[in-house]
Amino acid sequence: MKKTKPKYNQIIEAAVEVIAENGYHGSQVSKIAKKAGVADGTIYLYFKNKEDILISVFEEKMGQFIERIIESIHDKQSASSKLLTLIEMHFRQLSENYHLAIVTQLELRQSNAALRLQINKVLKPYLAVMDDIVKEGMSEHIFRDNLNVRLVRQMMFGTLDEIVTNWVMKEGRYDLVSQAPVVHDLLTNGLTAKS
Amino acid sequence: MKKTKPKYNQIIEAAVEVIAENGYHGSQVSKIAKKAGVADGTIYLYFKNKEDILISVFEEKMGQFIERIIESIHDKQSASSKLLTLIEMHFRQLSENYHLAIVTQLELRQSNAALRLQINKVLKPYLAVMDDIVKEGMSEHIFRDNLNVRLVRQMMFGTLDEIVTNWVMKEGRYDLVSQAPVVHDLLTNGLTAKS
Amino acid sequence: MKKTKPKYNQIIEAAVEVIAENGYHGSQVSKIAKKAGVADGTIYLYFKNKEDILISVFEEKMGQFIERIIESIHDKQSASSKLLTLIEMHFRQLSENYHLAIVTQLELRQSNAALRLQINKVLKPYLAVMDDIVKEGMSEHIFRDNLNVRLVRQMMFGTLDEIVTNWVMKEGRYDLVSQAPVVHDLLTNGLTAKS
């Protein structure tokens, strides 16, 4: 049976809340400790340093984020429906966790180069999922067979990321999930009018 | 006639270089002053505070950036060729100014929420140009007539931004400008195979 | 009958090693506990606090140190030969226990004033032995009869201490014990040429 590490999770959850509320630079370790209900020093029994808290937050949360997306698209039949599901899940998960959305879209980007390298490493599996969908669509002949996978994936990720960031900066005042089909349509069919 | 304000420009140019070389957090006001060849205190005769330097850097540089794009697309006939030109110019200008690319794609994003609001304000005219192209394409019936302009523009900007950021993080080791036609094709035609 | 208290001695020995290897300020209680093979908390079943460990180290080690010197000089006939033996034993014991020498000559001196008062108390019997030799020499008329015992003892101890400290700082790269006769000669006959 897996040990639950309650303190570790308390600190992770507290960090998300504190960063979302106070911003990256306003999030002192003592503030996170207080919110987590532990002593300052206890933080350092579970994390190497402050940066390690942030990396761990991202790893834990993105790990779940990606797992759920993989699960959801698993039983979808076509690359196209997989893409739609991915977009929906991407929007839904961040919609349903506004604090996390603030942290991933705004605050975590204020980190330094070293931390961003770690973040990119965590993102890799997600980008690989996108790559797989593109490749699958190509072999299914649903997508064009001469696509530059890297560029397509950058379009996909860049589009989703920018849309969520705008939504967060508008303080989540409109519905994000309902836009998934439109985004899916734009990505698959482009701007051009059908002749 | 506009005064040339040589010190002002010296400081702006110094700031771009210092930030590109030392990163956002390694760029102390004293370092910028030294590179600009002025005393620390002189900075505060031209800028309200450190944040004001950064905003001004972005305003000056993005101002030129956008102006040149507007100029370039001015004589293009169709929305589609305007979009291609915009993509080319976006890639070309950042390709040709690697220091600026580092600053806009990586370092300036480490700033706090307040600064990023300012940055978004500066970006507005650029986003408006994109919106206009989309609208023009719709009225020309080159693009579909039921496009959600905001979402399309977020797809466009997100795509370009993500592609340039990846290029910067790969240290500019491949050619960016030559990818413009492919990106244009992806945005206009999407992923789907032509029937 | 005295109980052997194995843990107590384990901790004392571990402390000497840890301090010699890591320096006074690099010797955390947890490090000593680990080397001794006990839990951190166990330390506090045998010692009042960290300072108490250090005092005890000094008491135990200096106790043996002094005992052996007293034993060695016991059967010597004259004050002069007692002095020679004391010098030899002082040098020999620290020579043969380099770790202890580092601790007594360098590391323990980094302690605070309170701890040093304790250390001086432990040294008292050793200084008394020196005083006795001086007094004996005076009553034997081997030494001058008007000596200021305190000053003489400070000269003796200061000389031996400085010589050993220099030797430790030179990392024990030369033989210490063989210098005992010269030091004995200097102390007894001084610098002056015989007429």
Place this chain on the structure above:
Amino acid sequence: MKKTKPKYNQIIEAAVEVIAENGYHGSQVSKIAKKAGVADGTIYLYFKNKEDILISVFEEKMGQFIERIIESIHDKQSASSKLLTLIEMHFRQLSENYHLAIVTQLELRQSNAALRLQINKVLKPYLAVMDDIVKEGMSEHIFRDNLNVRLVRQMMFGTLDEIVTNWVMKEGRYDLVSQAPVVHDLLTNGLTAKS
């Protein structure tokens, strides 16, 4: 004309007082700054870090200390009278500056290995003066001609150092300078009764 660097000297003097009063570990940078009448940050315009303050205190004070001794013995005729003067000056200077005596005899020894290396470097010229006196005495045939200079110097320095340390620990309750002739006599003539 030499610039007086008033702030630098203020900080040095403040450091001696603060360390003498509060001990090495009780001397926070902020306490030194306050006593010197400057802001905390000003300290760092003149010193690299806290350790650098301590090294500088020792350099400045020992520099003067040694200079005055060299000056005083300059016109003395024999090695023996030079030695007497050196002892007197050593005792006098520390007698007259009790704060400095506390710092050099007790507090500075609590420093780490790195700092002690620096201290030894500063002491070198003083030890060289002692060496010169011994050599001079040997060539004058006032001292024995087969003396081990290093050992003699260690005896001299160790003796003076131990005597001053004892005096400081007895809180300066007796006169130190008046003991110089006795110490001089002990060093030159040793313990042995004249036949």
Place this chain on the structure above:
DNA sequence: AATGAATGAGGATTCATTCAT
């Protein structure tokens, strides 16, 4: 206009000690 010496607020981290088990 220009200088640059001086300011002083602010925070991550360590480690001796405790106490529930």
Place this chain on the structure above:
DNA sequence: CATGAATGAATCCTCATTCAT
């Protein structure tokens, strides 16, 4: 007796900004 997870106080240094010259 023994454990070791948890505690929380305590401090050096940086750097944006000011202001007397």
